[in-house]
Amino acid sequence: MSLLGLEDRQWIFLATVVFAVTSGLGTYSALKLRRNAPRRYTLVLVSFGWILQTIGLYARGLQYGGCPLSNRFELVQFMVWSAIALYIFVGPAFRVSFLGMFTSTFATLFSILSLSIPAWDSPNRTPIFGDSPWIETHAALALFSYGVFGVLALTSSMYLLQSRSLKQKKMGGFFPFMPSIAELANINLRLLNVGFFILSSSLAIGAVYWTKDLESVNFPKLGTTIAVWLAYGTLLLLRFRQSLSYKQYSWACIAVFTVALLSLEAVDRSFDDPLDESSVRPPSEQL
Amino acid sequence: MSAQSGELLLVTINHETVPMEERERYALDEPQIRALYKSLHARNGIEESLILNTCNRFELYAKTVGVPNSESAVIDALGTFYKTDADSLRDHAQIHGGQDAIRHLIEVSAGLKSQITGEAEIFGQVKSAYAMCQNLGYAGALINRMTQKGFQAAKLIRHSTPIGEGQINISNVAVDLSLKIFGGLENAAALIIGTGEIGGKTAKAMRSRGAKQFGLASHTRERAEAAASEWGGEPLLVDELAEYIGKYDIVIASTETESPLLTRDALKAAHAQRKNRPLFLIDLGLPRNLDPRCEDLEDVYLYNLDDLARIAEDNLSERRAAIKSSEAIAAQKSESIWQVLVSRGLVSFL
Numbered sequence: 314m315s316l317l318g319l320e321d322r323q324w325i326f327l328a329t330v331v332f333a334v335t336s337g338l339g340t341y342s343a344l345k346l347r348r349n350a351p352r353r354y355t356l357v358l359v360s361f362g363w364i365l366q367t368i369g370l371y372a373r374g375l376q377y378g379g380c381p382l383s384n385r386f387e388l389v390q391f392m393v394w395s396a397i398a399l400y401i402f403v404g405p406a407f408r409v410s411f412l413g414m415f416t417s418t419f420a421t422l423f424s425i426l427s428l429s430i431p432a433w434d435s436p437n438r439t440p441i442f443g444d445s446p447w448i449e450t451h452a453a454l455a456l457f458s459y460g461v462f463g464v465l466a467l468t469s470s471m472y473l474l475q476s477r478s479l480k481q482k483k484m485g486g487f488f489p490f491m492p493s494i495a496e497l498a499n500i501n502l503r504l505l506n507v508g509f510f511i512l513s514s515s516l517a518i519g520a521v522y523w524t525k526d527l528e529s530v531n532f533p534k535l536g537t538t539i540a541v542w543l544a545y546g547t548l549l550l551l552r553f554r555q556s557l558s559y560k561q562y563s564w565a566c567i568a569v570f571t572v573a574l575l576s577l578e579a580v581d582r583s584f585d586d587p588l589d590e591s592s593v594r595p596p597s598e599q600l
Numbered sequence: 601m602s603a604q605s606g607e608l609l610l611v612t613i614n615h616e617t618v619p620m621e622e623r624e625r626y627a628l629d630e631p632q633i634r635a636l637y638k639s640l641h642a643r644n645g646i647e648e649s650l651i652l653n654t655c656n657r658f659e660l661y662a663k664t665v666g667v668p669n670s671e672s673a674v675i676d677a678l679g680t681f682y683k684t685d686a687d688s689l690r691d692h693a694q695i696h697g698g699q700d701a702i703r704h705l706i707e708v709s710a711g712l713k714s715q716i717t718g719e720a721e722i723f724g725q726v727k728s729a730y731a732m733c734q735n736l737g738y739a740g741a742l743i744n745r746m747t748q749k750g751f752q753a754a755k756l757i758r759h760s761t762p763i764g765e766g767q768i769n770i771s772n773v774a775v776d777l778s779l780k781i782f783g784g785l786e787n788a789a790a791l792i793i794g795t796g797e798i799g800g801k802t803a804k805a806m807r808s809r810g811a812k813q814f815g816l817a818s819h820t821r822e823r824a825e826a827a828a829s830e831w832g833g834e835p836l837l838v839d840e841l842a843e844y845i846g847k848y849d850i851v852i853a854s855t856e857t858e859s860p861l862l863t864r865d866a867l868k869a870a871h872a873q874r875k876n877r878p879l880f881l882i883d884l885g886l887p888r889n890l891d892p893r894c895e896d897l898e899d900v901y902l903y904n905l906d907d908l909a910r911i912a913e914d915n916l917s918e919r920r921a922a923i924k925s926s927e928a929i930a931a932q933k934s935e936s937i938w939q940v941l942v943s944r945g946l947v948s949f950l
Binding site for chain 2: 346347348475479480482484488489492493494495496555557558559560
């Protein structure tokens with residue numbers, strides 16, 4: 314759908330360009346100029362990209378009359394949007410230098426991926442939520458938690474990079490510009506708490522509808538969703554019991570996020586599954 | 601102070617022009633600086649002046665007006681003050697005029713001319729010298745404009761190039777690494793093993809960056825207590841290391857020992873109780889105080905004297921690599937400052 318003279322994908326393309334420029338400038342500044350790009354400039358650029366992406370997603374949402382979460386392209390875009398939103402609104406409280414650069418790189422890569430595979434975007438699909446705002450909330454929260462877990466995977470990568478540089482005594486590259494490993498470990502734990510809480514809330518809302526109509530969700534979607542939730546829950550438990558080293562914990566966060574991303578495939582397929590058609594029925598009919 | 605057109609001249613005697621024994625002759629204390637200002641301005645022709653006097657340099661920036669040879673006038677004035685002949689003064693000094701003098705001021709303020717490239721202390725010293733000159737009333741339109749604009753250019757160099765980045769002494773490198781591990785040092789407990797100078801310096805550097813909890817271990821109770829009373833902290837015995845090492849996040853070892861004070865196995869047992877908290881081991885001893893295999897343990901970061909020296913050297917090389925780009929900024933800025941001074945008629949264009 315067109316908004317303000319541009320199609321939704323064009324807005325998203327422009328946002329991707331802004332994220333790529335932010336990422337490129339941050340990398341150039343660190344590696345070539347050996348200077349840290351000022352955080353406020355990064356924040357302004359990323360926020361600008363996020364506004365463009367929001368316009369694109371809003372234009373797409375107008376088509377459905379709800380959150381644009383009906384195909385893989387939209388799922389990925391919404392996850393990227395959530396990660397960027399987290400950086401913009403919560404990131405400054407973390408005071409993590411270089412998180413903006415990492416987040417914009419993350420946004421660029423996933424956005425390019427989703428834009429470059431036309432099959433991921435099937436705009437002719439029907440809306441998936443019927444007229445139930447709760448199912449929409451369930452889906453939006455789940456995707457938002459994936460955004461949080463995406464940022465967690467980024468901060469985990471930053472931890473591993475810093476730890477490796479310290480172990481190998483290599484002080485070049487991004488090392489001087491990134492936060493301490495203690496700060497990263499602390500942020501990782503907070504992000505896991507937040508992400509797990511949001512995902513749990515999402516599943517709790519979804520469960521209310523699912524228990525009333527067990528066939529409304531197909532098994533692969535149900536299984537992968539529960540597996541992701543259990544994986545993050547287990548990680549949280551192990552971290553609280555201090556059974557994992559920070560390094561193991563960071564690798565696990567990256568691995569579980571990779572699995573979570575793959576689980577989007579099951580979620581996406583569920584939109585095509587005839588079994589799942591009931592989920593698009595208005596809730597009044599489901600009940 | 602009039603704003604009559606004149607000439608800008610710089611006389612500098614520094615670590616690049618003469619060895620320390622000669623430089624000592626030109627070192628001044630505050631009353632002597634006042635006396636030199638007075639002596640210079642008692643003469644006809646010197647209208648404004650700025651004296652910079654540090655352990656490594658004596659510099660005089662002067663504006664002369666109405667003298668046929670400003671260089672001779674300034675050298676004569678200095679020769680009279682130092683009771684030395686003009687020729688030996690010329691041998692010891694570099695003399696710059698006009699835009700070159702401004703560029704020199706910028707480069708000195710930014711630390712490009714310092715013995716330790718990029719050190720920041722010099723900027724404060726130049727600012728103090730300027731403040732004194734202003735208070736005594738020897739700074740006029742030329743010195744004020746040149747110095748204030750020169751400071752801006754020096755700040756630009758320090759902010760836009762890595763000239764002052766990275767620590768270049770071993771104690772500060774160790775502190776910087778601690779910060780990269782723990783973020784702040786307020787909650788990190790540090791154990792100093794050995795009461796030698798380098799350990800003391802590192803402890804002092806850590807304290808200045810916020811470290812509060814210290815343990816001081818020595819081979820004898822007396823020496824541990826003496827160090828604890830001097831540096832502050834809990835006195836401990838090296839022989840009992842295994843009992844208390846688990847409590848500390850940073851260990852700085854710099855004592856004389858035949859065999860490692862801490863083996864990998866002993867550390868592994870102690871580290872298990874630390875619940876995955878990182879441990880930073882700094883081995884400043886020769887022979888080494890800590891078993892090199894300690895670094896195989898997860899969350900343990902071990903650095904020895906060579907590692908720290910290499911990082912300091914790398915940082916210094918990086919600073920030196922930034923000299924060229926910093927000099928380009930200094931040249932560009934000095935030219936624009938000079939053009940403004942000429943256009944305002946504060947100096948005559950030579």
